[in-house]
Amino acid sequence: MTDRDALLRLIDDERSRIVQTLCDLIAFPSVVKADPTTAGPGEADCQRYLQARLERLGMTTDLWEPDGPALLEKYRGRPGAHEGRTFDGRPNLAGRLAGNGAGRSLLLTGHIDVVPPGPPEHWNTDPFVPTVRDGRVHGRGAVDMKGGVACMLMAVEFLREAGLTLKGDVVFATVVDEEIGGMGTLAMVDRGIRADAGILTEPTANRIAPICHGILWGRLIVDGIGGHAELTPNSWDSTGPVDAVQLVRHVLHGIDMLNARWRTDPRKNHPLMALPNQVIVTQLKVGEHPSSIAGRGEIVIDVQYLPHEQDALLTGGHVRREIEAHVAAICQSDPYLRKRPVRVEWILDADCAEVPADHSIVTTMQAATRAAGNDPTLDGFGAHSDMGLPTSLGQTPTVNFGPGDPAYAHQPNEQVPVGDLVACTKALALSLMDWCGVDD
Template structure:
């Protein structure tokens, strides 16, 4: 029996142990405190301590530390930086296996914070119950399934009687669900590798890119007036319906999206970048024209569109110029120019599919009986900062990403086992192993 067969056999024989470990991760409700209505203690530290205990038993060199926002000021205007954010009791963790070995190194990377459970669950969101081959629970998809898989892949190799010829770093970070400052801090802390697997859910496809995401709010001014009465021209003090002006802008957004549908595509993305309207807020009384209106939108951008700070400044300018041009054609808006308030800029990144590491991952996936499909992610992940410092990175993990943040979030148990196998196979081929 060769090396790979021994590792795969260990995984096959320890499936219950793998799934139990994922259950233990789910049972520690590491909800990002950003989602708390009132500040309260986070369970992120509890989970990191649990993970550290497991990795320590496997012989890792472990470092646990709390990010400090003031130490990251040099990244102002870049992805993941939020001044004044408090990380008390919210540590990052890095565990290094094979420290000092000379082979190629690998970073296994993931976030351990989850969004709040919310309502309409039919099972306990923090139990990790398995029903019909699916584990239910908050974080099974996003992304404790992936975190469990990457840790158990390392354990599978070590418990099979091997040692690493190249270092493997297991990195678990906080705060992805509220902007990615944990990942920024991890890279700032100095951790590097020759390649990285970010174990976000991909339904077991290889995702060498993710899109950037902009959230913005277009603020449109009107002038209130009695909705049932005749109104003078606006230049003579008459009412101006902010909702009607918002409709005018929305019509032009439709035309912009038609252009983007042609110009903002990527061969590994199934849908083009668009400006999606998520919220409309307007009006005060049923008897008054709206004094103001807000259009809250979500706009996506491609890695090729990043600005000099590696975020979405170019697309922000494009949308600002679009709004100004549209408004200049309307007499009221020209005099009362709408403004965009930017809410979020979540960065993106891409690794060339021809890179040897991407191809190694594809071959690993095919070796365990999967298609080896390459497909980009339409949403943001933490892959930006590893790529920014020169680490070729893919997203790969169990679970359907469309189920992230849902009530009754679940991941097929079989996908978790397959993810362990793929990651273990990649470690064997990329870092290489030898008898302990």
């Protein structure tokens, strides 16, 4: 039996430990707060648990609370740099298992923050009491992305237990803040944590995704003129009232027209992405009182962009200006909005990246995933992930690869198949062997 065969058999025989590790992680309610200055109740505890596991493996570790204001000043205007971030009680974690220096290093990374679970009545189980049922692990973070974090930890543990010593270093990093912008990953890269290549274990259904979308969040503010809803208006454009609900409908129609064009625009499509870039309306707030004509409306949008659309700062500046120009054109088509145009406020710009399909980390992973029983066909990660910062700023070409259907992310009754966890752990362990090399 070869070393590889013995390793794969060990993982199959000890699959329950992968499941238990994921259950341990889910039990920490590491919920990211809407207020980025406030720590989630389980963020630090989750990182300390992981730190103890890494140190038992012989890794040197670094647990630190990033300096948000200092990072903002250093990287203002760049991806991941956001106003108002503090990390009190929200530490990042890094570990390094040194090889013998004769091989390439590999970064395994992920985030431990999770989104709030939402109304408890939407769940069939307690979101922070992990449940294993019908071959699946249920709980908040099971797929996004504590499943991936559990797999990358267990891949290293199984390599050690199989008596395999790697030539190259294994670098392990888990961050906070991903779900509200990615400043935790910026802090990781700024800390100097990098490698010759990286794997980000976001859920991809165990498909290798060497590209992700960039994301813009924006707020469109539409001003009408309030008035009594049941009385005859004086004028439609001067003394009012002018219904902001109708104006918002006009803007929404204009967004629909833009999306229709983007569906067939080559600049807005990529062969690895299942869907074209779109402007997705995620929030609406219109009006002030049940019997008053709405005086103001707000439309929150989520806009996707591709790596080839990035500006010189690797942000979505070109796409921001494209949206602003389209909103201005919408306003020109309405007499009232020509005088009181819609205002665009940008909330967040989360960057993107693409690693070439023929890069050695991609081909190495394809061979490893095939050997682990997964489909080696490349795919695109339709949402944003943190792969951009280590790839561009950290000079660590990083791909997405992790267990579970990403459609379960952020949903109630989030879940991941145990079979996905096992297959992912195998693929990661084999990737470490092939990329870093094994010391005879």
